Amino acid sequence: MQSSIPVSTSSQPARLSLFSDGKVFLLCEGEFARYRGSAQPQHLQAWLDDAFKRAQESGVEAPLVMGCLPFRHTDKASLHIPLKVRRFSKSQLVQLLKSDLVKPVEATQALAWQEVPTKQHFEQAVSNAVYQLQHTALDKVVLSRTLQAALDVPLCAWSMLLQLIEQNPHAYHFVMQDDLNTHWVGASPELLLEKRGAQVCSNPLAGTAKRVLEPQHDQAIAAQLLNSLKDNHEHAIVIEQVKAALGPYCCALEVPAAPSLISTPQLWHLSSRIAGQLESEQIRLPEVLARLHPTPAVCGTPTNLARTTIEQLEPFEREHFTGTVGWMDSQGNGQWAVTIRCAKVEADKVTLFAGAGVVAQSDPSAEYLETQAKLGTMLRVLEGAR
Numbered sequence: 001m002q003s004s005i006p007v008s009t010s011s012q013p014a015r016l017s018l019f020s021d022g023k024v025f026l027l028c029e030g031e032f033a034r035y036r037g038s039a040q041p042q043h044l045q046a047w048l049d050d051a052f053k054r055a056q057e058s059g060v061e062a063p064l065v066m067g068c069l070p071f072r073h074t075d076k077a078s079l080h081i082p083l084k085v086r087r088f089s090k091s092q093l094v095q096l097l098k099s100d101l102v103k104p105v106e107a108t109q110a111l112a113w114q115e116v117p118t119k120q121h122f123e124q125a126v127s128n129a130v131y132q133l134q135h136t137a138l139d140k141v142v143l144s145r146t147l148q149a150a151l152d153v154p155l156c157a158w159s160m161l162l163q164l165i166e167q168n169p170h171a172y173h174f175v176m177q178d179d180l181n182t183h184w185v186g187a188s189p190e191l192l193l194e195k196r197g198a199q200v201c202s203n204p205l206a207g208t209a210k211r212v213l214e215p216q217h218d219q220a221i222a223a224q225l226l227n228s229l230k231d232n233h234e235h236a237i238v239i240e241q242v243k244a245a246l247g248p249y250c251c252a253l254e255v256p257a258a259p260s261l262i263s264t265p266q267l268w269h270l271s272s273r274i275a276g277q278l279e280s281e282q283i284r285l286p287e288v289l290a291r292l293h294p295t296p297a298v299c300g301t302p303t304n305l306a307r308t309t310i311e312q313l314e315p316f317e318r319e320h321f322t323g324t325v326g327w328m329d330s331q332g333n334g335q336w337a338v339t340i341r342c343a344k345v346e347a348d349k350v351t352l353f354a355g356a357g358v359v360a361q362s363d364p365s366a367e368y369l370e371t372q373a374k375l376g377t378m379l380r381v382l383e384g385a386r
């Protein structure tokens, strides 16, 4: 069976990737094995079992798998087992980035952003979705858009990471190298799944409002979000599905009765931290991830109808955007964040992504503004990263 597993074994010390939960920063160097195969859990698990065994036999110390699982189960996963994993605190990593990893680029370039789809097409897509939400079984769908810019001078993903850490200290930061010239960089506020022994945790976010500088007005916006029927409806749909996905694996599951508020520098979100105790520690993380992903925070409900609607209405490929990014050890413990507030950085192009949950009461121009506010996380970074 070995030949059907897409394995590559190489040692390219230049390969670097990073994942953090805002406290511990895992810097991964080199590559013992790479997986560019199906994201289906049975394929993934077969590769993981084999690759971890070979890594241990070859003397890789405490091997981890790192990488991204795409939005669509039918797209390819991008995972690797690094040769070496180093753990840093935030201040240690920032120091390392400044002294070693960040290459200042002399020429600055003003990025000429192109909206894909255009504002008009995005708002039209939201209107079409609202019609379907009012007339079909569709309950919620998340529609997204991109900003794309050509690059005269390559962007340094590590320099972007440094800005992200400084501007968004409380986030899941990541830099993942997809191929030699492609990095995914971001600071996600959303935990899809964490597993430590038999303890699992998920912290879905859904329901968003843009923050303002004036503190009293900002608090009023937060209070309005907490009381908004539309946003609570969007949120409840996600919580129901996360509960249904985790429930069968757990002997105990704690779900807050109502959402609370969390903030990023730009946004308020409705948040629910769901904690569970697995019936058995042997339950495999990839299987639970596959059951959970995609939640209606990034896809919609019913899931298949939402997926079809997204394929009909979004004129670009999401690839890793709204997938999941993270790490797992050979015991199946790990952390996986939702791949949002991110950029795909290629040699000659950068793409930013953002989406918004659409329900029957949605207003197209408000959803456009919500995506614009979400794009602000990466736009702010690009102002200082070159």
Ligand SMILES: C=C(O[C@@H]1C=C(C(=O)O)C=C[C@H]1O)C(=O)O
Residues within 6 Å of the ligand: 142, 144, 190, 204, 205, 206, 207, 208, 269, 297, 298, 322, 340, 341, 353, 354, 355, 356, 357, 358, 374
């Ligand atoms: C899809 C994104 O965000 C998701 C959608 C949210 C919403 O609709 O309110 C909130 C957080 C995320 O789950 C994004 O940031 O691009």
